[in-house]
Structure formats: C-alpha cells, structure tokens
Amino acid sequence: MTAEFGLAALWLAAALAAFQLIAGSLALTERGAPLAGAVRPVAVVQGLLTLIAFVALILVFANTDLSVKLVAMNSHSMKPLIFKIAGAWGNHEGSMLLWVTVMSLAGGFVALVERRLPERTMLATLAGQAFVSLGFYAFLLISSNPFERLPVVPVEGNGLNPLLQDLGLAFHPPTLYLGYVGLSIAFSFAIGALITREVGPAFARAMRPWVLGAWIFLTLGITAGSYWAYYELGWGGWWFWDPVENASLMPWLAATALLHSASVLASRNALRAWTVMLGVVAFSMSMIGTFLVRSGILTSVHAFAVDPERGSFILGLLAIYIGGALVLFGLRAGTVTEGQRFAPVSRESALVVNNVALSAILGIVLFGTLYPLVTEAFDTKVSVGPPYFNPMGAIFFIPMLLVLAVGPLLRWRRDSLGRVRKILLIPAAVLAVAVVALLIFSDVKVLPFLGLALAPALAIASLVPLRGRNLRRTPLATWGMVVAHFGIAVALFGMASESAFSVERLVAMRAGDSTEIGPWKVRLEAVEPVAGPNWTALEARMVARYESGSGTTILPQARSFWSPPQQTTESALLTRWNGQLYAVLGGETPAASGPGRWQVRLWWKPFVSMIWYGGVLIALGGVLAVIGRTWSDVKRIVARDKIAYRRERQGR
Amino acid sequence: MRALLALLMLMVSAVPLAAQEEQTAPYAYRQLDDPAKEEAAHDLMVALRCLQCQGQSIADSDAPIAGSMRSLVRERIAAGETPDQIRDWLMERYGDYVSYEPRITSLTWPLFALPLVLIALAVLLLRRRFARESKP
Numbered sequence: 001m002t003a004e005f006g007l008a009a010l011w012l013a014a015a016l017a018a019f020q021l022i023a024g025s026l027a028l029t030e031r032g033a034p035l036a037g038a039v040r041p042v043a044v045v046q047g048l049l050t051l052i053a054f055v056a057l058i059l060v061f062a063n064t065d066l067s068v069k070l071v072a073m074n075s076h077s078m079k080p081l082i083f084k085i086a087g088a089w090g091n092h093e094g095s096m097l098l099w100v101t102v103m104s105l106a107g108g109f110v111a112l113v114e115r116r117l118p119e120r121t122m123l124a125t126l127a128g129q130a131f132v133s134l135g136f137y138a139f140l141l142i143s144s145n146p147f148e149r150l151p152v153v154p155v156e157g158n159g160l161n162p163l164l165q166d167l168g169l170a171f172h173p174p175t176l177y178l179g180y181v182g183l184s185i186a187f188s189f190a191i192g193a194l195i196t197r198e199v200g201p202a203f204a205r206a207m208r209p210w211v212l213g214a215w216i217f218l219t220l221g222i223t224a225g226s227y228w229a230y231y232e233l234g235w236g237g238w239w240f241w242d243p244v245e246n247a248s249l250m251p252w253l254a255a256t257a258l259l260h261s262a263s264v265l266a267s268r269n270a271l272r273a274w275t276v277m278l279g280v281v282a283f284s285m286s287m288i289g290t291f292l293v294r295s296g297i298l299t300s301v302h303a304f305a306v307d308p309e310r311g312s313f314i315l316g317l318l319a320i321y322i323g324g325a326l327v328l329f330g331l332r333a334g335t336v337t338e339g340q341r342f343a344p345v346s347r348e349s350a351l352v353v354n355n356v357a358l359s360a361i362l363g364i365v366l367f368g369t370l371y372p373l374v375t376e377a378f379d380t381k382v383s384v385g386p387p388y389f390n391p392m393g394a395i396f397f398i399p400m401l402l403v404l405a406v407g408p409l410l411r412w413r414r415d416s417l418g419r420v421r422k423i424l425l426i427p428a429a430v431l432a433v434a435v436v437a438l439l440i441f442s443d444v445k446v447l448p449f450l451g452l453a454l455a456p457a458l459a460i461a462s463l464v465p466l467r468g469r470n471l472r473r474t475p476l477a478t479w480g481m482v483v484a485h486f487g488i489a490v491a492l493f494g495m496a497s498e499s500a501f502s503v504e505r506l507v508a509m510r511a512g513d514s515t516e517i518g519p520w521k522v523r524l525e526a527v528e529p530v531a532g533p534n535w536t537a538l539e540a541r542m543v544a545r546y547e548s549g550s551g552t553t554i555l556p557q558a559r560s561f562w563s564p565p566q567q568t569t570e571s572a573l574l575t576r577w578n579g580q581l582y583a584v585l586g587g588e589t590p591a592a593s594g595p596g597r598w599q600v601r602l603w604w605k606p607f608v609s610m611i612w613y614g615g616v617l618i619a620l621g622g623v624l625a626v627i628g629r630t631w632s633d634v635k636r637i638v639a640r641d642k643i644a645y646r647r648e649r650q651g652r
Numbered sequence: 653m654r655a656l657l658a659l660l661m662l663m664v665s666a667v668p669l670a671a672q673e674e675q676t677a678p679y680a681y682r683q684l685d686d687p688a689k690e691e692a693a694h695d696l697m698v699a700l701r702c703l704q705c706q707g708q709s710i711a712d713s714d715a716p717i718a719g720s721m722r723s724l725v726r727e728r729i730a731a732g733e734t735p736d737q738i739r740d741w742l743m744e745r746y747g748d749y750v751s752y753e754p755r756i757t758s759l760t761w762p763l764f765a766l767p768l769v770l771i772a773l774a775v776l777l778l779r780r781r782f783a784r785e786s787k788p
Contacts, residue, residue, distance in 0.1 A: 235712040242707040352778065360770040367766050375759050382760060383701045385709070385752025395767050504694070506681050569714070586681060586714075599681045 003068050003147040006056025010097075010147075013049035013104060014137035016042050017130045024127025028120060028195070036119065039126050040111040046133075047108025054101040057146055061088040067153045070094065070146050076159040076563050078534050086170030087160045092294065092310070093146035095173060099290070100136050102181040106210075107133065110185055115637060116206040118198055125192030132184055132283075135317040143313050159563035162535070168228040176221030176248055180286040182214025183251055186258060190279030191325060194332045199272045204265035205633070207279065209626050211262065215255040216622040222248050223615030234569035234584045236603045238498070238611060241389045246369045247289030250362055254282035257358040260351045268412055270340040270348055273333050274355070280329060284322045285362070291318055292369070343414040350407025357400035364392045394447055401454055401492070404485060405461035423464055431457035444500040451496025459489035476628025484621025491614025497579075497607040508589055508597040518604030520581055521545045525553075527585070527598055535561045537570070540585040540598065544574055556585040579606035679726035680719030686730075693726045696735040699752045700725070700742065709752065 020042045026032030027039060060068050061084050064077045074091040075084055089098045107129040114122065140146070163169070189207045193199045225248065230238040239245065258278040265275045291314045342348035368384040375382045405427055409420045434453045438444065444452065462485035466474065505517040509524040516522075525541040537559040543551040554572035561568065574581040586599030684690040697711035702718040710718040710725075721742075728738045742750050754760045 233708075233712065234714070237709075237712045240707060240709075240712070244707075356774045356778070360767070360774065363770055364766060368763065371760075371763055378759055380759055381747055381749035382754050383749050383752050384754055384763065385699065385701070387699045387753035388763065392767055396770075504683070506683050508681070567714075601681070 002056050002059050002063075003065065003149065006053040006060070007145070007147040009049045009053040009056065010100075010137070010141065013046050013053065013100075014134065014141060016046040016049065017104070017133045017137060020046060020130035021127050021134060024123045024130060027123045028127075036123055039123055043104075043111035043126050043129070044108040046130075047105040050097075050101040050104045054097055057094060057097055058085055058088045060147075061085060061094075064157065066155075066157055067149055069148045069150045072150055072154050072157045074160055075157045076534065077156065078563070079160065079165070080533055082167070082170065083160060083165045086164070089173055089177075090160055090164045090170075093140075093144045095177070096136070096140050096144050096294075097146050098174060098177050099181055100133065100140055102177050103129075103133050103136065103184050106182055106185050107188070110188075110210065114206060116202060116633060117192075118196070118202075121192045121196045121198045121203070123192075124195040125188045128188035128191035128195075129184065132187065132321055135320065139310075139313050139317065143310055156563075159534075159561070161564070162559070162561035162566045162568050163232060165534075165561070166228065166232055168224060169232070172221060172224050172228055175217050175224060179214045179216075179218030179221050179255075180248075180251060180289065182210065182217060183255060183283040183286050185210040185214065186255075186279040187283035187321075187325065190276045191328065194276060194328050197332065197335055199265075199276055201266050201269050204262045204275060205629075208259070208262045208266060209630050209633075211255055211258055211279075211282070212622050212626040212629070215252070215259060216619050216626065218248070218252045218255060219615060219619040219622065222252060223612050223619070226615070227612050231571050231573060231582075232568070234571050235601075236502070236504075236571075236582050236605065238608070241368075241384075241386050243369050244293050246365050247292045250289060250365055250369075251282055251285040253358050253362040253365070254278060254285045257355045257362070258282050260354050260358075264348050264351050265339070268340050268342070268348060270342060271352070271355075272339045273329075277329060277333075278355075280322075280325045281362075284318075284325070285366075287314070287318050287321065288366075291315060340413075342412070345410065345415050345417055347407065347410045347412045347415070350403050350410055353403045354400055354407065357396040357403075360396040361393050364396075365389065368392070390447055394450065398450055398454070401458055401488075404488070405458055408462075408465045408481060408485070423467065424461070427457040427461040427464070430460055442500070448496040448500035451492050452500060455489050455493035455496060458492065459486055462486040462489055476631070477625045478628075480621045480623070480625030480628060482621070483624060484618045487614045487617025487619075487621060489614070490610050490617055491612075494607050494610025494612075494614055498605050498611065501606045502608075503604045505602040507600050507602070509600050510595055510597050515600075515602070517581075517602045518606075519547050520602075520604055522581075522583070522600075522602060523551075524598065524600065527588075530557070532559070534563060535559045538585065540583075540600070542572070542583060542600075544581055544583070546576065546581075554581070554583055556583045558585045558587075575609055579604060580608050581605075677720045677723035679723040679730075681722075682726075684726050684730055689729050690726075692735055693729040696729070696738060697722055697725055700739070701750050701752055703746060703750060 020039060023032075023035040023042065024039045027034075027036035057070075061071055061075055062081065064071060064075055064084060066072045066075075066077075070091060070093050074094075075087045079087070088094045107126065110129070111122075111126055117125070186207055189203070189210070193203045222245075225245070226238050229240065229245075230236065258275065258281075261271045261275045261278055264271045291311065294310055294314055368388055371384055372382055406417075406420060406424065409423055431453060434456050438449055438452055462482055465478065465482055469478075503518045505515060507513075507515045509515065511524055511526050514521060514523040521544070523543045523545075525543060527538055527540045530537050530539045537557040539555050539557045542554050542556070544554055545551045552574055554574050556572035557570040559568045559570055560566075569584050569586075572583045574583075580603075582603040582605060584601040586601060588596045588598055590596045684693060694711065698709045700710045700721060702708050702710045702713040702715055702721070704715045704717040705713045708718075710721045712718075725738055728741075729735070739751055739753075743755070748755060748757075754763055756764055
C-alpha cells in the first residue's frame with residue numbers, strides 16, 4: 001500500500017509540475033495574467049508531494065517490504081535500521097527520487113519565501129524550475145520507477161554494498177544532492193532573468209543566498225566524501241581525481257565562480273552576461289556529473305552506480321536543458337550588456353581573475369575527465385589522472401591564491417597597488433620566511449613546496465580585511481568571506497603537508513612485535529575475531545605510543561560481509577593536533593612453523609586533518625554569509641512594508 | 653592484450669591468495685630497504701592504474717593484480733631500472749591505459765594544449781574590456 005501511495009504522489013507531483021510550467025508561461029502573457037496567482041501555491045504543493053513519495057520509499061525500506069523490487073535488490077532484513085533507511089538512496093532509483101525531491105522542495109521553498117524579485121521574473125523562474133523538474137519526473141516514472149512491485153516475493157533481499165554501510169556515506173549523497181540540485185535554482189533564476197531581461201543587481205542579490213545555500217552543501221558533501229574515501233578505502237588517499245569525484249568538484253568550481261561574479265553584479269552592476277552564463281553552467285555541471293555517475297560511462301571507484309541504458313535518457317535531458325539554456329542565452333546575450341566598466345587594479349578585476357582561474361580549472365577537470373572517451377573513439381584507451389590534474393590545475397590555482405591575498409583589500413572600480421602595499425608587508429614577509437625555511441630544512445617536490453610556502457602567508461592575508469574594523473560591527477558577510485578564505489589556506493596547508501611529509505610503513509608483524517613510524521612506536525598485541533550484525537571481522541589490537549607518551553589502543557579491522565559477500569578494511573585513525581596515525585590490518589602470511597605474521601599498513605600523516613577542517617571552515621564562511629545577507633534583506637523588506645503600511649494609513 | 657590480462661587474472665585467482673603473494677609478489681606489501689628507492693617506487697606506483705579495479709592506482713588497491721604490479725615495480729626499481737623504463741615497459745605490455753600520466757602523442761596533445769588555449773581565451777576576452785576602458 002505504501003509503495004502505491006508513494007507512486008501516486010509522484011504522478012500527482014509530475015502533473016502539477018506540468019501545470020506549473022504552463023501556468024507560469026501563460027501568466028507572462030496579457031491574457032494569461034490571472035493564472036499568476038496559482039503558480040506559487042502549485043510549486044509548494046508539488047514540493048510536498050515529492051516529499052511524501054520520498055517518505056513512502058523510506059518507510060518501504062525501513063519495513064524491508066521485499067515485494068518492492070528495489071528493496072529486494074538493495075536491502076536485507078538483517079541490516080541495522082539506519083542502513084536500511086540510508087539504503088533507500090544508496091541505489092539508482094532511490095537516488096533519482098532524492099534528486100527530484102530536493103529539486104521540487106527547493107522550487108517550493110523559493111516560491112514560498114522569495115520576495116526580492118519582480119513577480120514576472122519569479123513566474124518565469126518557477127516555470128523554468130518546473131520545466132527542468134518535468135524531465136527528471138519523466139526519467140523517474142518511465143525508466144526508473146522506485147516503487148515497482150515483484151510478482152513473486154523473495155525470501156530475503158540482496159543486501160547493500162558493504163562499502164556503503166558506513167555512517168559517513170549514508171549521509172554523503174543527500175548532502176551532495178542538496179548542493180547539486182540546489183544549483184537548479186540558480187539555473188532557473190538565470191532562465192527567468194533572461195526571459196524577462198531583468199539582469200541587474202536585484203537579480204544578483206536575490207540569487208546569491210540560494211547559490212550560497214547550495215554551495216555550502218556541495219562544500220560539505222565534497223569534504224565528507226573525501227574523508228570517507230580516506231578512511232574507508234584503506235590506503236590513506238583522500239582525493240583520486242576519479243570521474244565521480246570530478247563530477248562533484250565541477251559544480252563546486254562553477255558555483256564558487258558564480259558566487260564571486262554575483263557579488264560583482266550585486267555591488268557594481270558589472271559582469272552581467274557572464275554571471276547569467278555561470279548560473280547556467282553551474283547546474284549544467286550538476287547534470288553532467290549525474291550523467292557521468294549514473295551512466296557509468298567512465299570507470300570509477302564509485303562503480304556501484306553504473307547503468308549504461310539509463311545514461312542515454314539522461315544524455316537526452318542534458319541536450320534539452322543545457323542546449324536550450326545556451327540557445328536562450330545566445331538569443332538574449334546581445335540585449336544583456338556587460339554593464340559598468342572598471343580599472344585593471346580594482347576589486348572587480350581581482351574577482352575577474354578569480355573567475356578566470358576557477359573557470360579554467362573547471363575546463364581542465366571537465367576536459368581531462370571526458371578526454372578518455374575521445375581517445376576511445378580512436379581505439380586507444382588512455383588514463384588521465386593525478387599526474388595531469390595536479391600540475392595543470394596548479395597553473396591557475398597558484399595565481400588565483402596570490403590574487404586572493406590582495407583582492408579583498410582593493411576598492412571597487414579603481415585602486416592602486418601602492419595603497420595596499422604596506423598592508424601586505426606582513427604576509428609577504430611570512431611568505432619569504434616560509435620559502436627560505438623550506439629551502440633550508442627540507443626537500444619537497446614543487447607542488448607541496450608551493451602549497452607549504454603559500455599557506456601561512458595566505459592565512460594571514462585572509463585575516464587582513466578585518467584590520468582596523470570594529471569587529472562587532474563588521475557585517476556577517478565579511479566575516480563569512482574571511483572565514484572561507486582562511487579555510488582555503490588551512491586546507492591548502494593540510495594537502496601540501498600530507499603530500500610532503502607522509503610516512504608509509506608496510507610491515508609483517510607477529511603478536512607482540514613492535515615497529516616505528518615517524519614519531520610513533522606501534523605494538524601489535526593480538527588479532528582476534530569479532531562479529532557485528534551483518535559481518536564478521538578480524539580485529540587487531542595495537543598500542544600506539546607518540547614519542548615517550550602513554551599508549552593508546554587502536555583497533556583496525558578487516559571485515560567480511562556476507563550479504564553481499566565482500567571484504568572491507570576498517571582503518572583505525574588516531575588523531576593528534578599535528579596529524580593522524582592511520583593503521584590498516586591486511587591479510588595473514590602463514591609461516592613454515594609457529595604463528596603467522598599479519599600484514600600491517602601504517603601511515604603517519606602530519607596535519608592531514610587540516611584538509612577537512614579547512615573544508616568545514618569554507619562551508620562555515622558560507623553559512624555566515626548566507627545568514628548575514630538574508631538578515632539584511634529581511635530587515636530591508638520589513639522596513640519597506642512598514643513604510644508602505646504607514647503611507648497607506650496616512651493617505652486614508 | 654585483453655587475452656593476456658584474462659590469463660593473468662586466471663593465474664592469480666587459481667592460487668591461494670596469501671601463499672601466492674609470498675611466491676609471486678614478494679614486494680606487494682613489503683617496502684624496499686633503501687628509502688630513496690622506495691620513494692621512487694612509490695612515486696611511480698601512484699601514477700599507475702590498477703587494471704582490475706576501477707579508478708584506483710596500484711598504490712591504493714587491495715586487488716591481487718595491484719599487488720603483483722607493486723611487487724614488479726619495487727623489484728625492478730631495486731634492480732636499478734629507472735621509473736621511466738618501467739613505465740614504458742608496462743605501457744608496452746598493457747597499453748597507455750595503465751599510466752595515469754598521459755604520453756604526449758598525436759592523440760593526446762590537446763590535453764596539454766588546453767591550458768594555453770584557456771589562457772589565450774581569457775586574454776582575448778579581457779584585453780578588449782580593458783582596452784575600451786582605458787580610452788576615456
């Protein structure tokens with residue numbers, strides 16, 4: 001019953017989306033104007049209906065209703081409840097339902113609260129949102145119905161990929177999807193503004209909090225995903241330039257560029273066409289990312305999402321939406337002028353450098369990710385990986401970081417470097433000291449060297465905009481910028497330090513053996529079997545001692561799941577302020593006589609956790625900015641309403 | 653090439669894992685004693701693709717073939733071969749796919765031309781903006 005109820009809600013929501021598209025479009029014409037009042041309520045109800053469908057799917061999974069095909073394929077009655085629920089989106093159909101749910105909830109939310117734009121632009125925006133949703137409803141209902149029943153009910157389900165049975169990954173996809181799909185709002189805003197030709201500061205101010213919201217979730221999703229890969233895959237790597245990782249990075253790069261260009265548009269009414277273009281590109285990257293993941297066209301670590309047939313459906317949607325938006329952009333770009341001019345040394349120019357660099361990195365990631373498909377057409381399989389992406393990205397990333405140190409200090413429109421030279425003396429001195437220290441005390445490779453040299457200077461430079469301000473009266477949005485930029489420096493330091501100073505140790509140990517790694521002394525006490533709800537494992541008890549400190553017990557496991565049968569490694573992490581000890585238990589090597597030896601892999605990764613602290617700081621900066629901006633807009637709207645109310649009373 | 657790969661996988665799966673590792677891939681989970689050589693081997697391993705797994709380097713994988721390849725890389729480095737020689741040998745055998753670092757060929761040069769194209773594009777777009785601006 002629950003499944004049919006969910007399916008009915010989904011069909012109703014799709015019908016309402018169609019109505020929203022038609023009513024929203026007609027309301028823009030003179031004769032259809034009376035329909036305008038219906039568009040916002042319809043968007044809200046549509047959002048609620050998809051939410052009902054999604055809750056229905058979660059209930060079906062929580063009760064392990066095996067007559068539903070999706071549950072039988074992807075769940076198991078013996079799984080812990082939390083993973084039964086997370087299993088609802090740990091598969092293709094469920095994750096597409098999540099996508100549609102987030103999309104229409106976001107549309108409903110915009111319809112409910114957004115009052116900053118002219119109503120005509122809002123109608124066009126909501127019609128655009130419905131138009132995009134419709135394609136995904138069609139995809140879901142026609143080719144990936146999550147509520148399909150089985151004619152014969154199986155005795156037990158197939159279970160969930162053990163790699164996904166992890167708390168981090170249970171909540172990683174929803175976070176990422178909130179970001180991916182949240183960008184659809186930017187896309188619809190861009191379309192709406194193009195249709196009504198209302199591209200200006202008001203448009204940028206209205207769009208910015210929505211982009212910020214999506215961007216916060218993207219940042220957190222990428223950070224969490226990276227940490228998951230780090231501890232779950234068991235080899236200490238935290239970023240692989242894998243197609244699916246790139247798929248999440250590309251919308252982030254576009255959204256980051258969009259945030260910065262929107263601030264130019266909001267403050268200075270410049271970069272108008274470019275900002276609209278980025279709005280289109282950001283969500284296009286989300287859709288391309290989904291296409292890459294869902295179609296399995298590129299082999300990847302995340303191959304559990306592979307399904308070639310559905311790829312062509314998404315490819316069709318991609319062609320319609322991206323192609324359509326670009327055609328609209330081409331038609332209207334001529335009428336959207338670039339807006340106010342500015343001097344080469346100005347805040348605008350710094351933000352232009354930021355945009356150029358981020359777009360170029362985006363171009364490199366996109367090109368490098370897709371290029372293997374091109375060569376495959378010529379019957380040559382090539383791999384494009386870290387040795388390509390790292391240096392090529394750095395060509396643009398490093399100059400961007402240098403500009404990041406200066407940009408926030410510059411004035412809008414026109415400024416001179418002479419004015420800010422004195423303020424930048426401290427970061428420049430720190431940079432010089434770091435370079436000299438690195439040259440003398442260590443030999444690290446070029447990229448980590450650049451990172452280690454730049455990070456401290458950047459951290460200080462990112463705080464400089466607070467200089468001479470009354471900290472309590474500094475706007476929250478400025479705090480947000482400072483915190484996010486500081487987060488970049490922190491993450492950069494973590495990445496560079498991990499790559500420069502990590503120590504690896506692979507040893508075969510008997511119980512009682514000790515080994516040293518970096519400043520640590522690690523002793524293997526015993527290896528014993530343990531059991532969980534749906535797995536058994538071998539657990540190593542190790543005592544790790546930092547220099548002459550007291551010992552801490554760590555318990556890495558090698559787990560065997562039985563449904564589906566698969567081995568995973570549960571690494572043990574010991575975090576100190578200055579880094580992490582990372583321990584993995586491998587297989588047993590039988591000895592000719594006596595007890596066998598255990599393969600143990602150990603890493604000491606100085607300051608590695610800074611990578612993810614940095615990511616969290618960047619997201620926190622976004623949160624501060626969104627609160628600051630929304631609060632000041634709400635105050636403005638309240639004040640405007642009060643004035644209007646008084647006028648009305650006095651006029652009477 | 654594929655047949656060879658399949659044969660290799662068959663061989664690998666036929667022998668019990670741990671015993672097989674000891675015999676055929678002694679350096680799969682064992683580092684070289686010379687830290688400089690181990691570092692050279694490690695730098696090469698992170699740039700080689702594990703052919704059996706998806707999107708992982710041989711330095712990041714538990715798959716048997718990744719272990720064999722790690723052992724091969726370490727043994728050859730220990731024997732004095734340069735990383736480039738080993739990479740070339742592997743690419744000869746398994747195709748360009750095995751290396752994460754694309755070679756510059758008639759097919760892959762656009763990858764390396766891209767940054768220049770992007771810089772040129774940015775300069776072209778921006779030059780016009782600033783040129784117009786500096787007139788008044």
